[in-house]
Amino acid sequence: MRYLPLTDPDRCEMLAVIGAPSVESLFRDVPEAARFDGSFDLPDHKSELEVEQIIGALAKRNMAAGDVPSFLGAGAYHHHIPASVDHLIQRGEYLTSYTPYQPEISQGTLQALFEFQTQVALITGMEVANASMYDGATSCAEAVLMARRITRRDKAILSGGLHPHYRDVTETQTRYLDLEIVASPTDVTGSESLAALIDDETACVVVQNPGFFGHLRDFSALAAQCQAKGALLIAVVPEVISLGAVIAPGDMGADIVVAEGQSLGNPLGFGGPYVGLFAAREKYVRQMPGRLCGQTVDEDDRRGWVLTLSTREQHIRREKATSNICTNAGLCALAFTIHLALLGEEGFRDLAALNHARAVQLAERLSTVDGVEVVTDAFFNEFAVRLPRPAADVVGDLAAKDILAGVPVSRLIPDDPDLADILLVAATECTGENHIEALAASLGEVL
Amino acid sequence: MGHSSDLSRNRAAGGAGSTGDTVLGHQGLRLEEDLLFELDSPGQSGVDLPAIPAVESRLGGLERRTEIGLPGLSEPEVVRHYTRLSQKNYAIDMGTYPLGSCTMKHNPRLNEKMARLPGFASLHPLQPAETTQGALALIEATAQWLKTLTGMPAVAMSPAAGAHGELCGMMAIRAALDAREDGTTSRRRVLVPESAHGTNPATAAVCGFTVDPIPANEAGRVDVDAFKAKLGDDVASVMLTNPNTCGLFEPDMIEIARLIHEAGGYFYCDGANFNAIVGRVRPGDLGIDCMHINLHKTFSTPHGGGGPGAGPVVLSEALAPFAPRPWIVHDDSGFALVENEADTGDAAPIGRLKAFHGQMGMFVRTYAYMLSHGKDGLAQVSGDAVLNANYVMARLQDLMTPSFAGPCMHECLFDDRFLDGTDVTTLDFAKAMIDEGYHPMTMYFPLVVHGAMLIEPTETESKRGLDDFIAVMRRLAENAKAGKAERFAAAPQLTPRRRLDETTAARKPVLRWTPEGLEAEAAE
Known part of the structure; x- marks a missing residue:
């Protein structure tokens, strides 16, 4: 077995030192009744070549979004990842290191986390950010719990433009806590008004920008209304590239910003692992969940970094912790940071501009197709279109033509007949004009 | 306070690095590295993008108008930056990582x-x-x-x-x-x-x-x-x-x-x-x-x-x-x-x-x-993991104090009774392991024994690797008992950074880089 270094002579020698007759005898604390004495219905070990063949065959049974014209979004986006990102994150010093609890020999991971926290704070327009969460949806749920701790109130208002999975995760994670979730009706056009729902019991209002249907909104007025009532505004950003083109949520007055960071450095990967971004006003830092990296000095007065404020965390506080979270998305956060480091100010803004331009081209072209109506007026790189028949059927027809046309809203909100004909389409820098043309032409054929 | 990077400070001072006699503070392969934000060349980028088509904006008047503040670096600068940072980390690929309860075993590249x-x-x-x-x-x-x-x-x-x-x-x-x-x-x-x-x-x-x-x-x-x-x-x-x-x-x-x-x-x-x-x-x-x-x-x-x-x-x-x-x-x-x-x-x-x-x-x-190991290999995994832990325990139990009688499973637990009267703590012992080229074992967990040291070698350590580790642990235990507490208290000495001030980090949290932070320091 190629991964196991011990040889049989090693094992004999070691057992002699231990004074045990066999490896089995070391398991003597395991009661007879607990030992499995049958044979597992599983294969024996395989060579590297055989494993590659088996898994390679499974990979080939998928239609990779990178290989065909693809317009899928809804919280996961196909972007180009510079080669150096994947090269760097596969360095063993990053890939095979543990959580940096021993700072003297973890300064690399720690400094990168400090850079990550700074980048996240900058792009969201916030004061502080943590060292990442599992994903955007779990970040959203944790933000609601944080708002509850800060305000000591028990009601959360969720926008009808919030990604259905984010809403679902938030409702699930809070279902056994005394927290009332008020979910506003689905908001296709981005015209809902949430201010009237805010009362003295409201801990937070959760909005999303761009909204699930792609629309962009200015939440400044809502932020002021929240503040007046003592509630917090939580802004969710499902597509982090948008922050290169759109006013940052922090500049609109958000108190907590959470985002899905997948678009920078991380592949689609069928939905995970991704990286949740979590940023807030500095005054709330001690109520934040998750790991935090902080600057300090060593015994020689040289600058260095440590994990800090861990008295919030489960390994110290146990049942009184701010969250049960014990991990971050370390390597995904590193990929995010390296990709954003490569882009820099100019590159990030240009990438955002390119995404928007491709989406505008897509919208303009699709609006010339008979039966297609673009329903989102202000958007970043994704928008909703109304089709003359169920969007899921159209997507199925186009998949047969090797085009991934977008996400039918019914995939996530199946029980609303008004939404059955709505399709979400996204464009990124990977969307070529030939892809747009192929989609428009094929839509023309199947509608 | 060493607020700005040591490298920036040394460079600005025209040399005489803070960590010794070298100009920038580098010490051979041990390289100082600034923060990304201190390496900014405004306007530079490490990514060349396709041309942006001219279109009429549909952002609805919500265009970002202010600068974000991200630094600009070329690709070679970014690659070098993160390569240098990586070299400040310990990793499984570099050596034994005996963190009990964490299971730091080989990660196959396949x-x-x-x-x-x-x-x-x-x-x-x-x-x-x-x-x-x-x-x-x-x-x-x-x-x-x-x-x-x-x-x-x-x-x-x-x-x-x-x-x-x-x-x-x-x-x-x-x-x-x-x-x-x-x-x-x-x-x-x-x-x-x-x-x-x-x-x-x-x-x-x-x-x-x-x-x-x-x-x-x-x-x-x-x-x-x-x-x-x-x-x-x-x-x-x-x-x-x-x-x-x-x-x-x-x-x-x-x-x-x-x-x-x-x-x-x-x-x-x-x-x-x-x-x-x-x-x-x-x-x-x-x-x-x-x-x-x-x-x-x-x-x-x-x-x-x-x-x-x-x-x-x-x-x-x-x-x-x-x-x-x-x-x-x-x-x-x-x-x-x-x-x-x-x-x-x-x-x-x-x-x-x-x-x-x-x-x-x-x-x-x-x-x-799973496919690589198969059902036979997985049974071997647990067998070798348990064998390795028991071997470490057997060869350390005369000098250190196991908390419970063996055999153990995949990890062996020691407490700090063997350090009684030495002025060496579990933390000091762990930090001394770092100077010997090892990541410390898990310390002070579980909470049920005093000064816990939880060692999990995993099945992917060779006998040679374990013998080296055991030799180091034995020497450290002997040194502790021989009254060399000051050497433990001063460890680690050979790392990119020595012990860090965690109290100040928590009392006055600095969780991000800011240009103001640098100005504040300059004004001091």
């Missing part, structure tokens, strides 16, 4: 290669199911292995990490109790051993339970009599790690399962240490109701400096109906996903724990690891 196949890496989670049959088949195959190895009938694949899996399991228990007791259970108490991971009580709390600790007996196991005394009709569950965090198998597991069920509660097993028994013991045979599996521990997905993880949860028949969405169904036409409440039929899922379908990239790595 698994990385498989996860990067475009058919997985470039797959969107919301593509039509007929275009993702290979991915769904792989998740199902991985799930099948997990169910077979644990002897459990169901598994929820979506939890993103061990603690997330705990949340899944405890919510399923809460839902099952609610369903049994007309909608709202009055059972609120969860029994958790004092030796448990901190995530156990934290998870119980976020599910609305209260935590009641159970003491350990003198042998480091759950005190069954004490456990019995705590049972009652307000008890929802017991959360038990097996093998436990002292590195010991709980021999009374089957009896504990019987008792908790008799009392009307459910048995949550923390599967963090499943790697010690994989291929030999099926936790389902012990009578548990659910167990999360940290894929990075037992099945060697990389730790990545703190994640990402994956924490599938195996479930008993009693809890299976409450598994979170999504799950995969299979018929003649292939695989499909059940994603929404409307499609869940007779099941009563707790809801959804994560966007999309779980940590697919980790499933691919896990499946590659």
Whole structure:
């Protein structure tokens, strides 16, 4: 077995030192009744070549979004990842290191986390950010719990433009806590008004920008209304590239910003692992969940970094912790940071501009197709279109033509007949004009 | 205060580095490195993009008008920056990483290669199911292995990490109790051993339970009599790690399962240490109701400096109906996903724990690891892991103080009695290991022994590697007993940074770089 270094002579020698007759005898604390004495219905070990063949065959049974014209979004986006990102994150010093609890020999991971926290704070327009969460949806749920701790109130208002999975995760994670979730009706056009729902019991209002249907909104007025009532505004950003083109949520007055960071450095990967971004006003830092990296000095007065404020965390506080979270998305956060480091100010803004331009081209072209109506007026790189028949059927027809046309809203909100004909389409820098043309032409054929 | 980077400061001062006689503070291969933000060349970028087509903006007047403040660097500068930073890290690839309870074993690179196949890496989670049959088949195959190895009938694949899996399991228990007791259970108490991971009580709390600790007996196991005394009709569950965090198998597991069920509660097993028994013991045979599996521990997905993880949860028949969405169904036409409440039929899922379908990239790595080992290799994994831990214990027990009599399972626990009267603490001992080229063992955990040192060599250490490690540990123990406490207190000396001031870091948190921070320093 190629991964196991011990040889049989090693094992004999070691057992002699231990004074045990066999490896089995070391398991003597395991009661007879607990030992499995049958044979597992599983294969024996395989060579590297055989494993590659088996898994390679499974990979080939998928239609990779990178290989065909693809317009899928809804919280996961196909972007180009510079080669150096994947090269760097596969360095063993990053890939095979543990959580940096021993700072003297973890300064690399720690400094990168400090850079990550700074980048996240900058792009969201916030004061502080943590060292990442599992994903955007779990970040959203944790933000609601944080708002509850800060305000000591028990009601959360969720926008009808919030990604259905984010809403679902938030409702699930809070279902056994005394927290009332008020979910506003689905908001296709981005015209809902949430201010009237805010009362003295409201801990937070959760909005999303761009909204699930792609629309962009200015939440400044809502932020002021929240503040007046003592509630917090939580802004969710499902597509982090948008922050290169759109006013940052922090500049609109958000108190907590959470985002899905997948678009920078991380592949689609069928939905995970991704990286949740979590940023807030500095005054709330001690109520934040998750790991935090902080600057300090060593015994020689040289600058260095440590994990800090861990008295919030489960390994110290146990049942009184701010969250049960014990991990971050370390390597995904590193990929995010390296990709954003490569882009820099100019590159990030240009990438955002390119995404928007491709989406505008897509919208303009699709609006010339008979039966297609673009329903989102202000958007970043994704928008909703109304089709003359169920969007899921159209997507199925186009998949047969090797085009991934977008996400039918019914995939996530199946029980609303008004939404059955709505399709979400996204464009990124990977969307070529030939892809747009192929989609428009094929839509023309199947509608 | 060393606020600005030492390298920047040394450069500005025209040399005479702070760490010695070198101009910039570098010491041979040990290189100082500024923060990214201090390497800014405004306008520079490491990415060349295609031309941006001219279009009329549809951002609705919400264009970002202010500068973000991101630094500009070319690709070679970024590659060098993160390469230099990487060299400040210890890693499994560099040496023995004896962190008990964390399982730092070799990460096969084949698994990385498989996860990067475009058919997985470039797959969107919301593509039509007929275009993702290979991915769904792989998740199902991985799930099948997990169910077979644990002897459990169901598994929820979506939890993103061990603690997330705990949340899944405890919510399923809460839902099952609610369903049994007309909608709202009055059972609120969860029994958790004092030796448990901190995530156990934290998870119980976020599910609305209260935590009641159970003491350990003198042998480091759950005190069954004490456990019995705590049972009652307000008890929802017991959360038990097996093998436990002292590195010991709980021999009374089957009896504990019987008792908790008799009392009307459910048995949550923390599967963090499943790697010690994989291929030999099926936790389902012990009578548990659910167990999360940290894929990075037992099945060697990389730790990545703190994640990402994956924490599938195996479930008993009693809890299976409450598994979170999504799950995969299979018929003649292939695989499909059940994603929404409307499609869940007779099941009563707790809801959804994560966007999309779980940590697919980790499933691919896990499946590659399982296929590589096979059922024979997995039994060898647990056998060698236990053998290595017992070998380390056998060769250190004359100089150090094992907390409990052996044999141990995959990790051996020492306490600090052997340091009595030496002025050397567990922390000092650990930091001295760093100067000897080793990552410290887990310190001060579990909480049930004084000055704990928990050593887990894992099965991927060679005998030669263990002998070197043992030689170092023996010498350190001898030095401590020989009264060389000052050498321990001053360790580490040979690292990129020496001990760091964690108190100041927590008292005056500096959690990000700011240009103002630099100006403030200049004004001092």
